[in-house]
Amino acid sequence: xxxxxxxxxxxxxxxxxxxxxxxxxxxxxxxxxxxxxxxxxxxxxxxxxxxxxxxxxxxxxxxxxxxxxxxxxxxxxxxxxxxxxxxxxxxxxxxxxxxxxxxxxxxxxxxxxxxxxxxxxxxxxxxxxxxxxxxxxxxxxxxxxxxxxxxxxxxxxxxxxxxxxxxxxxxxxxxxxxxxxxxxxxxxxxxxxxxxxxxxxxxxxxxxxxxxxxxxxxxxxxxx
Amino acid sequence: xxxxxxxxxxxxxxxxxxxxxxxxxxxxxxxxxxxxxxxxxxxxxxxxxxxxxxxxxxxxxxxxxxxxxxxxxxxxxxxxxxxxxxxxxxxxxxxxxxxxxxxxxxxxxxxxxxxxxxxxxxxxxxxxxxxxxxxxxxxxxxxxxxxxxxxxxxxxxxxxxxxxxxxxxxxxxxxxxxxxxxxxxxxxxxxxxxxxxxxxxxxxxxxxxxxxxxxxxxxxxxxxxxxxxxxxxxxxxxxxxxxxxxxxxxxxxxxxxxxxxxxxxxxxxxxxxxxxxxxxxxxxxxxxxxxxxxxxxxxxxxxxxxxxxxxxxxxxxxxxxxxxxxxxxxxxxxxxxxxxxxxxxxxxxxxxxxxxxxxxxxxxxxxxxxxxxxxxxxxxxxxxxxxxxxxxxxxxxxxxxx
Numbered sequence: 001x002x003x004x005x006x007x008x009x010x011x012x013x014x015x016x017x018x019x020x021x022x023x024x025x026x027x028x029x030x031x032x033x034x035x036x037x038x039x040x041x042x043x044x045x046x047x048x049x050x051x052x053x054x055x056x057x058x059x060x061x062x063x064x065x066x067x068x069x070x071x072x073x074x075x076x077x078x079x080x081x082x083x084x085x086x087x088x089x090x091x092x093x094x095x096x097x098x099x100x101x102x103x104x105x106x107x108x109x110x111x112x113x114x115x116x117x118x119x120x121x122x123x124x125x126x127x128x129x130x131x132x133x134x135x136x137x138x139x140x141x142x143x144x145x146x147x148x149x150x151x152x153x154x155x156x157x158x159x160x161x162x163x164x165x166x167x168x169x170x171x172x173x174x175x176x177x178x179x180x181x182x183x184x185x186x187x188x189x190x191x192x193x194x195x196x197x198x199x200x201x202x203x204x205x206x207x208x209x210x211x212x213x214x215x216x217x218x219x220x221x222x223x224x
Numbered sequence: 225x226x227x228x229x230x231x232x233x234x235x236x237x238x239x240x241x242x243x244x245x246x247x248x249x250x251x252x253x254x255x256x257x258x259x260x261x262x263x264x265x266x267x268x269x270x271x272x273x274x275x276x277x278x279x280x281x282x283x284x285x286x287x288x289x290x291x292x293x294x295x296x297x298x299x300x301x302x303x304x305x306x307x308x309x310x311x312x313x314x315x316x317x318x319x320x321x322x323x324x325x326x327x328x329x330x331x332x333x334x335x336x337x338x339x340x341x342x343x344x345x346x347x348x349x350x351x352x353x354x355x356x357x358x359x360x361x362x363x364x365x366x367x368x369x370x371x372x373x374x375x376x377x378x379x380x381x382x383x384x385x386x387x388x389x390x391x392x393x394x395x396x397x398x399x400x401x402x403x404x405x406x407x408x409x410x411x412x413x414x415x416x417x418x419x420x421x422x423x424x425x426x427x428x429x430x431x432x433x434x435x436x437x438x439x440x441x442x443x444x445x446x447x448x449x450x451x452x453x454x455x456x457x458x459x460x461x462x463x464x465x466x467x468x469x470x471x472x473x474x475x476x477x478x479x480x481x482x483x484x485x486x487x488x489x490x491x492x493x494x495x496x497x498x499x500x501x502x503x504x505x506x507x508x509x510x511x512x513x514x515x516x517x518x519x520x521x522x523x524x525x526x527x528x529x530x531x532x533x534x535x536x537x538x539x540x541x542x543x544x545x546x547x548x549x550x551x552x553x554x555x556x557x558x559x560x561x562x563x564x565x566x567x568x569x570x571x572x573x574x575x576x577x578x579x580x581x582x583x584x585x586x587x588x589x590x591x592x593x594x595x596x597x598x599x600x601x602x603x604x605x606x607x608x609x610x611x612x613x614x615x616x617x618x619x620x621x622x623x624x625x626x
Contacts, residue, residue: 054528055618075532082530089621093525097238107529109227110539155529 006060022215038212044196053077086156146177232542250551258559284444300405302331320452376401389425508604524620537613544605552597556590
C-alpha cells in the first residue's frame with residue numbers, strides 16, 4: 001500500500017546541512033501495523049511528514065497505492081490526506097473552540113464531507129468504542145490528556161482512511177490509555193498503520209518493528 | 225449557513241472579548257458614517273427644500289436683516305421687520321425683473337393671547353408666486369378676510385380656529401408638509417393681517433400700529449426674466465436706487481452662511497471618515513494578524529486532516545465578514561437610535577431645522593454603512609487570509625510565525 005524509495009530530506013541548521021531522513025526504503029501493506037522506534041530527533045516525524053505528503057522529499061519517492069505522492073501538487077496531496085491518509089499529530093491536536101464531537105467531524109465537513117449525520121453517527125460509534133460517548137459534548141479543556149488523545153484518534157479514523165500515520169500516539173499516556181489505543185490499532189485489518197514512538201510497549205505481537213537513527217532506518221522484524 | 229460560516233461563528237463566539245473589540249471598530253465606522261451622512265444630508269436637503277419652495281431668484285430685505293431672514297426661512301425662527309411698500313413698487317419697475325411679490329412677516333406671542341408663538345406670513349394674491357401656486361396645487365381657494373391656512377406642523381387647540389392677540393381666526397385648511405420652515409407658519413392676506421394689527425391684543429402688545437398692513441413689506445421675492453443675471457439685478461437694486469433702506473440678495477447669497485456651514489460640515493465629515501477608515505483598517509488588520517499567528521497550529525491541524533488552503537483562508541475571511549456585518553448593523557441601528565433620542569439637542573446645537581429620518585433615506589444609508597463595514601473588515605482580513613492560504617503545512621504544525 002505504501003512504499004518509499006531512497007527517501008531523503010535535508011535540513012539546514014545554523015548554516016550546516018544535515019540529512020533528517022537519509023535514503024529510506026520502506027514498504028507497508030494493508031492490515032500491517034508498523035512501529036518505528038528511535039530517539040528524539042532521529043527523523044521519525046520528518047519521515048512520517050514525507051509519507052503523508054505534508055512535506056516534499058529532496059530525493060526519492062513515496063508511493064501510495066502505486067501513485068507517486070511526491071510528484072503530486074499540494075492541492076492533490078491535501079485531497080489524498082482528506083480521503084485516504086490520516087495523520088495523527090504528536091501531542092495535543094484538538095481544536096479548543098470545539099466540542100469533542102465537533103472536533104471529530106468538523107475537519108472532514110470542512111474538507112467537503114456531505115453527510116453530516118452519517119459522520120456524527122460514525123463519530124459517536126467510535127467514541128463509544130473508546131468509552132468516551134458521554135464526553136461528546138465536552139470541550140477539550142474539560143478532558144484528561146488520555147481522553148484528548150483518544151478523541152484525536154477517533155477523528156483520524158472516522159472517515160475511513162486506508163492509511164493512518166500516528167506520530168507518538170501514546171507518549172505521556174498511562175498504561176490503560178496506551179492499551180486502549182494500541183488494541184484499537186491492532187484490530188484494524190483493512191488499514192495500514194504507521195506508528196512512531198519511543199514507547200516500547202507499542203511493540204506488540206504481530207507488529208513490524210523498524211528502528212531509526214540519524215535519518216537511517218533498519219528493519220528489526222515482526223514481533224513474535 | 226455553510227460549514228465555513230459556522231466554524232467562523234464558533235471561533236468568534238469562543239473568543240468573545242477579542243470579537244467584541246473587533247466588532248466595536250466596525251461599529252464605530254458604521255455609526256460615524258450613518259450620523260455624519262444624516263446630519264450633512266439633512267442640512268443639504270433642508271436648504272434645497274427651502275430654496276426650491278421659495279422659487280425666487282432674489283430676496284430683498286431691510287438692511288442688516290438678512291441674517292434674521294435666512295434664519296427665519298431656514299430654521300423657522302420668528303422674525304418681524306418691515307419697510308415701506310413704496311420701495312417695492314420702485315424695485316418691481318427695474319429692468320430684468322419678471323415677477324416681484326411682497327411678503328409681510330408678523331410674529332405672534334407665546335402667551336395666553338395666542339394659540340402659539342407662530343410666524344405669520346402675509347402674501348399678496350395678485351402678485352404672489354410662492355404660496356398661491358402651492359394652494360392651486362392642492363386645489364385650495366385663496367383665504368378671505370379673517371381666514372388663514374396653517375402649516376403642516378401647526379396644531380391649534382381647536383382644528384378650525386386659531387387665536388392671535390385675543391381674537392379667533394378661521395382656519396380653512398392645513399397645507400401639505402414641505403419639510404421647510406413653512407410647516408410652522410400660518411398664511412393669510414393683508415386684510416386678515418390688518419384685522420390682527422387692529423385688535424386690542426396687538427395694541428396691548430406692541431402699541432397702536434402706525435401703518436396699515438397693506439403699506440408694509442418685510443421682504444420682496446423676485447423672479448428675474450429668463451436670461452437675466454440675478455446677481456447683476458441684485459447689484460442694481462443695491463446700488464442704483466438711492467436712499468432705499470433695503471438690500472437685495474440672490475437666494476444662494478442670503479443662505480451663504482448656511483452654505484458655508486454645510487460645506488465645512490461636509491469637509492469635516494470627509495476628513496473624519498478618512499481618518500477613521502485608515503484607523504479601523506490598521507486596527508482590524510493588526511488584530512487579525514496577531515490572531516492568526518496564535519492559531520497557526522489550529523490551521524495546521526485542519527490542513528493535516530485535508531482541509532484545503534482555500535477553505536482555511538475562507539475561515540479567516542468569514543470571520544472578517546461576520547465582524548463587518550455585525551459591527552455595521554449595530555453601528556447603523558445604534559446611530560439611528562442615538563439620532564432619534566437626541567434629535568432636539570442635535571438640531572439646536574448644529575442649527576439643522578430637521579433630521580431626515582424617512583425610511584426611504586435611512587434604509588439605503590444603513591445598507592451603505594453595513595457594506596462599508598463589511599468591505600473594511602474583509603479588506604483587513606485579506607492579508608491574514610492570504611498568509612494562511614500560502615503557508616507551508618509543516619510550518620503551521622510547528623507554530624511558525626506567519
